[in-house]
Amino acid sequence: MGRKVTLASCALNQWALDFEGNLLRILESIERAKAKGAKYRLGPELEICGFGCADHFYESDTFLHSFQVLAKLLTSPITEDIICDVGMPIMHKNVCYNCRVIFLNRKILLIRPKLLLAIRGNYREQRWFSPWSKRSRKLQVYFATLPVNSIEDFPHIPHQNLLLCEKGECMQSSLCFCLLSSSHIGMGLDGVEIFTNSSGSHHELRKAHLRVDLVKSATVKNGGIYVLANQKGCDGERLYYDGCSMIAINGNIVAQGSQFSMDDVEVITATLDLEDIRSYRTGLSSQNTMVASLRCRIVINILLRFCQDNKNKIQTITKRKHWQVIFSFSLGPACWLWDYLRRSGQAGFLLPLSGGIDSSATACIVFSMCCQVCLAVKDGSMRVCMYTVTYVYDQYITRFPPETLPQGKVSICICFFLYSLLHKTRSTFYNLLKANRKIYHINLNIDVAVKAIVGIFTVVTGKSPQFRAHGGSSRENLALQNVQARTRMLLAYLFAQLSLWAHGKRGGLLVLGSANVDESLRGYFTKYDCSSADINPIGGISKMDLRGFIQYCIENFQLTALRSIMSAPPTAELEPLRAGQVSQTDEADMGMTYAELSVYGRLRKIGACGPYSMFCKLIDMWKGICTPQQVAEKVKYFFRMYSINRHKMTTLTPAYHAENYSPDDNRFDLRPFLYNSAWSWQFRCIDKQVTKIESNITSSICEDLD
Structure with missing residues (x-):
């Protein structure tokens, strides 16, 4: 006979404190889930108020408005005859909890608080919430506050880590971090057949496979169905939540949402047979003896025919998706930029192009964003189309005919600002821009502005600083480089604010930064220079990954003009040419390679290494490449430069978070x-260790000679 059940998992692009928009997206997801025959709908973590409210969780307004939205959901006819599982903050006995609220037909069945809070990396949940620590079987009661109390037929709501049951079917709700804690194992032994997890998991390079593996392993050990819903989009911070909701049974992924999408609402469903779980578990005889010793949990019965003889077919197992780092790099920052553009209400971007890999990669990310926008419009996404026409397209309608909007890879929301001191890079980028004639750009030489600023200094002091190439000292050389870099920033903001005004268009442009994570770690940039911008899509990405991304763009976007940029040595372009050649390279200026910087960054942040422990690790890693003394000098030089320039981290442009060794202060x-x-x-400890190692080496050589 079988016991089929249809479950829905939703990925929503919820905005922090956008209660109106969040409500509409939740209702739309419930409506879609019902249309697909689902009897249970799961949404992402804190979906009512938005995941990234941060210190707004201290405000009573956030709790009040969350309850007002919940009241709207309870009274909406859209939510009838489907179990709705939504996320919101709850205050219980003057303590704040991150909770799931599960309701059916205008009645709240259960408030489920989060047991384990994320307090590492980008997450500070214990700053605002407390973990639910009452593991006893005693039922806690939450007395509903207005406006919910006026709707409920009963004055109190269960508030505990409980199970929902309907004629033998058993379900357990959980939140995000519980997936890592393996708490589902105990639940499975307790008879739970359906595990649900609402999440707020962000995108990070080389991370996508982890979530899939965790969901698969959660059910392969002792069977069951696992439903994961994840936040998607930019929630007002540096993180991009990449969706990728999924449903699994007995270790197999049967439904999986997209990882990157311009759509604000995505609903996946799966129709599964609970008998498959029971037959799977009967074969796990070694675990069956553990079940009898477990203490039974309190359960809440639900008055809904959860399993039914519907017409939905059993979901077939889908193939696992594979993600390439460069592919996700192409889409993640692009979608993040699109969300930021929409929320800021601006008409596009302005990018200071310098002719190197960093600014080229930033330009390609915007290009990728435009491709995704055009694709979404072509596929009929009304939200994307509405914003494009309202805020962006009318700025360029005189330049691009209407028929070009849905079809080509058109940069409909970007204005390039091109400047360069080097004729070689200027011609390279001219070829790049010429290849895509729909990109608007300005070719500008800033020499006049730089000379004017230096002239003021000369008038006041009577001194005229010179570049090193012209006989100046290191201090003069650095100061003149900084003047150029900061002049770029001033002009970038001037053109961003007034470019559209000069063409009789409304709105402004967002300035994009293009400093990579390695240069930020080393402090290889000028404070308040052209790296200072509104947002930076590559600020959390390493130079090595940027090079791979440029190669990806050459092959997939047919931007062949990028080949010469790939072959050119990285340079800040702030010193004059010598005999017509570049006299300055980034790695020579930094005193270390980009590959070394990535190693230092990972050991410092991910490996939690100080100078001495980093030296000890690199002795083994670079054995045969460097002597102990050379490793010591490299480590000491890095930490010296890192500490001298660490103050620059306080001025970093908000950047897309993509690497675990980001130095974002x-x-x-x-x-x-x-x-x-x-x-x-x-450093003295390092020197002593070097002496000890060299002494051991000398002794070993002497013994061999004897």
Whole structure:
């Protein structure tokens, strides 16, 4: 006979504190789930108020408005005859909890608080919420506050880690971090057949497979159905939540949502047979003896025919999706930019192009965003089409005919600002822009502005600083480079604010930064220079990944003009040419390679290494490449430069988070910004270890000679 059940998992692009928009997206997802025959609908974590409210969780307004939205959901005819599982903050006995609210036909069945809170990396949940620690079987009661109390037929609501049951079928709701804790194992032994998990998991390079593997392993150990719903889009912060909701049974993924999408609402469903779970578990005889010793949980019965003889076919097992790092790199930051553009209400972007890999990669990310927008419009996405026409397209309607909007890979929302001190890079980018004639650009030389600023200094002091190439000192050389870099930033913002005004168009442009994560770690940039911008799509991405992305764009976007950029040495372009050749390269200026910087960054942040422990690890990693003394000098030089420039991290442009070794100050990387750059004690320990190693090597050589 079988016991078929249809479940729905939703990925929603919820905005922090956008209660009106969040309500509409939740209702739309419920309506879609019902249309597909689902009897249970799961949404992402804190979907009512938005996941990234941060210190707004201290405000009573956030709780009040969340309850007002819940009241709207309870009274809506759309939510009838389907179990709705929504996320919102709840205050219980003057303590704040991150909760799931499960309701059916105007009645709240259960409030399920989060047991384990994320307090690492980008997450600070214990700053606002408390974990639910009452593991006893005693039932807690939550007394509903207005406006919900006026709707409920009973004055109190169960508030506990309980099970929902209907004639033998058993379900357990959980939140995000519970997937890592393997709490589902105990639940499965307790008879739970359906595990649900609402999540707020962000995109990160080389992370996509982890979520899939965790969901598969959650049910392969002792069977069951696992339903995962995830937030999608930019929630007002540096993170991009990549959706990818999924449903699994007995270790197999049967339904999986898209990882990157311009759609704000995505609903996946699966019709599964609960008998498959029971037959799977009967074969796990080694675990059956553990079930008898478990203490039974309190359950809440639900008055809904959960399993029914519907016409939906059993979901067939889908093939697992594979993600390439460069592919996700192409789409993640692009979707993040699109969300930021929509929420800021601006007409497009302005990018200062310098002629190197960093600014080229930023341009390609915007190009990728435009491709995704055009594809979404062509596929009939009304939200994307509405915003494109309202905020972006009318700025360029005189330049691009209406028929070009849905079809080509058109940069409909970008204005390029091109400047360069080097004729070689200028011609390279001219060829790049010429290849796509629908990109608007300005060719500007900033020499006049730089000379005017330096002239003011000369008038006041009577001194005229010179570049090193012209006989100047290192201090003069650095100061003149900084003047150029900061002049670029001033002009970028001037053109961003007034370019559209000059063409009789309304609105402004967002300035894009293009400093990569390695240069930020080293502090290889000028404070308040052209790296200072509104947002930076590559600020959390390494130079090595950027090079791979440029190659991907050459092959997939047919931007062949990028080949010469790939072959050119990275340079800041702030010093004059010498005999017509580039006299300055980034790696020479930094005193280390980009590959070395990535290693330093991962050991410092992910490996939690200080100078001494980093030296000890690199001795083994670089054995045969560097001597112990060379490793010591490299480590000491890195930490010296890192500590001298750490204060620059406080001025970093908000950047797309993509790497776990990001040095983003006071947000992801909680380290001081003022150090004693001598590191005397630590460096002395390194020197002693070098002496010891060299002494052992000498002794070993002498023994061999004897």
